[in-house]
Amino acid sequence: MGTIDKTQQDAEKRVAALEAIRFIKDGDVVGLGTGSTAKYAIEEIGKRVQNGLTITAAASSKKTDELARSYGIEILDLQTLSSIDVSIDGADEFTESLNLIKGGGGALFREKIIASLSKNRIIVADASKKVEKLGAFKVPIEVIPLALQYVTDQITKLRGSSLLRQINNETFITDNGNYIIDADFGLIDYPEELARSLNQIDGLLAHGLFIGLTSKVIMAINNGVVVFE
Numbered sequence: 001m002g003t004i005d006k007t008q009q010d011a012e013k014r015v016a017a018l019e020a021i022r023f024i025k026d027g028d029v030v031g032l033g034t035g036s037t038a039k040y041a042i043e044e045i046g047k048r049v050q051n052g053l054t055i056t057a058a059a060s061s062k063k064t065d066e067l068a069r070s071y072g073i074e075i076l077d078l079q080t081l082s083s084i085d086v087s088i089d090g091a092d093e094f095t096e097s098l099n100l101i102k103g104g105g106g107a108l109f110r111e112k113i114i115a116s117l118s119k120n121r122i123i124v125a126d127a128s129k130k131v132e133k134l135g136a137f138k139v140p141i142e143v144i145p146l147a148l149q150y151v152t153d154q155i156t157k158l159r160g161s162s163l164l165r166q167i168n169n170e171t172f173i174t175d176n177g178n179y180i181i182d183a184d185f186g187l188i189d190y191p192e193e194l195a196r197s198l199n200q201i202d203g204l205l206a207h208g209l210f211i212g213l214t215s216k217v218i219m220a221i222n223n224g225v226v227v228f229e
């Protein structure tokens with residue numbers, strides 16, 4: 001993949017995010033993702049709301065909730081929603097078959113609920129996120145604290161190694177009050193199979209393999225976009 005030019009990467013994130021906004025129309029309920037790419041989309045949606053766009057939104061994290069509200073975007077209570085028109089979110093890795101790894105920002109559980117509720121699930125990404133096989137980025141796994149050892153042992157049985165996420169020497173706590181394990185399974189040949197196995201572990205709230213949860217990936221490269229759908 002080579003060295004990633006951060007300025008170029010940021011420019012691509014913005015281009016992809018702006019392209020995705022074309023899919024939002026007046027009256028939509030919009031699912032808002034988390035992370036630096038989703039942030040570009042939220043900021044632009046916010047500006048358009050200030051200029052008369054009438055949407056409501058669901059936020060995938062406290063950070064996104066705060067950012068969206070700061071622009072005057074009306075945030076709905078996720079627990080009351082049974083459908084979202086369009087969601088825009090980022091990804092840590094994606095393949096051409098639209099499988100993803102998400103959760104680098106630790107918001108994977110709410111992001112998964114939003115994707116599951118959404119009719120049109122748009123992922124926005126810079127070109128560095130495209131991979132042949134998932135797995136160079138460790139799979140984030142949200143774990144209910146009392147099940148930490150149990151879940152770690154089950155990950156070991158699936159030939160994965162676990163690292164409890166720490167930020168500034170402190171255990172990272174999700175918006176839901178849980179831990180994140182970053183699990184290394186090496187390059188993943190059969191992501192659907194691994195996702196199914198992880199789904200069966202009690203105490204594991206959500207994992208970052210997003211299989212069949214994406215309508216399209218808008219990837220920016222240089223100043224253009226490529227759409228995978």
Ligand SMILES: O=C(CO)[C@H](O)[C@H](O)COP(=O)(O)O
Nearest residue numbers: 035036037090103104105107
């Ligand atoms: O899944 C996520 C947060 O939980 C993000 O979408 C993912 O980490 C990508 O982030 P960024 O746009 O900053 O590269």
